[in-house]
Amino acid sequence: MVYSSLDKSEKIAKKSILVFIFTGFAEFLLGTISGSVALISDSIHTFTDALVSAITFFGLKFSRRLPDGKFHFGYYKVEAFSAGISALVMIAVGLAIVYIAYLKLLNPAPLTVYIPTMIVAILATAIFWVMGFIKIRTSRIVSSNAFKFDTYNTLKSGFSSLTAFFGVFLSYLGFHQFDALAGIIIGGFIFTIAYITTKEVSLILLDACRHPxxxxxxxxxxxxxxxxxxxxxxxxxxxxxxxxxxxxxxxxxxxxxxxxxxxxxxxxxxxxxxxxxxxxxxxxxxxx
The missing domain is CATH 3.30.70.1350 (Cation efflux protein, cytoplasmic domain)
Structure with missing residues (x-):
């Protein structure tokens, strides 16, 4: 039962990588054309999500390896370790996004393209939320810290893209500083999930039991x-x-x-x- 569910989670994580890369490329392209810091920040965030899904996929793979002469108790903690690496990556990306958005906030300017930019942002929101809810159903069966992190990360990506949409929309209405503010908020989403994940991973690596x-x-x-x-x-x-x-x-x-x-x-x-x-x-x- 556990291993069959684990197979399913691996397949979902693998598909997530492709979805994140494709969506991130579309966001980066429109963000660069329009000059939207919010959408560019979200695209960087999305590419990082692809990396997180890749780390999750390989973490789940390694956790199933049998004990050997070096690791007598198996590789079960690899998936927790992979979630910890993902959290560190997210913190680094979050800092970069906040810095870029802060620079734009000091000198707000109108975007060159609005409607296509907003369409890409809202489509990204829908894609991430659909994928996130699919992962939620699987995470209820598989008690994997790395996969749960990947699930929260995908849902957070939906909120991130929605934030980018509102940033672009408010800029369209003449409030140009909101595009940069949206980028800063996106950085906040990243820091929140990274904190929660780091806390959970620390408990596992310190041998705490999460199943009272x-x-x-x-x-x-x-x-x-x-x-x-x-x-x-x-x-x-x-x-x-x-x-x-x-x-x-x-x-x-x-x-x-x-x-x-x-x-x-x-x-x-x-x-x-x-x-x-x-x-x-x-x-x-x-x-x-």
């Missing part, structure tokens, strides 16, 4: 196995898309080693079958 609902469920599953007296000390940590953990159970001191192995095997199989995100669970036993 799993604790009670794991205890319930383990206690349901015959021979288990008590369950405590459940510890979980997120490793990108998946979760690893360990639990301690109490059993009868007269239990044989063979029976104990059967119990731990049954607990492990039940947990993995009922919680798809659990990739590894270590079970320790103590005498009650």
């Amino acid at each position: 609902e799993f604790f009670g469920k794991i205890k319930e599953i383990a206690k349901s196995v015959r021979g288990v007296v008590d369950v405590y000390d459940v510890r979980l940590r997120s490793v990108g898309l998946f979760v690893m953990g360990e639990i301690t159970i109490k059993v009868d001191g007269k239990m044989s080693v063979e029976d104990l192995n059967k119990i731990t095997k049954e607990i492990r199989e039940k947990i993995k079958s009922q919680i798809a995100n659990i990739v590894r669970i270590t079970i320790q036993a103590e005498i009650a």
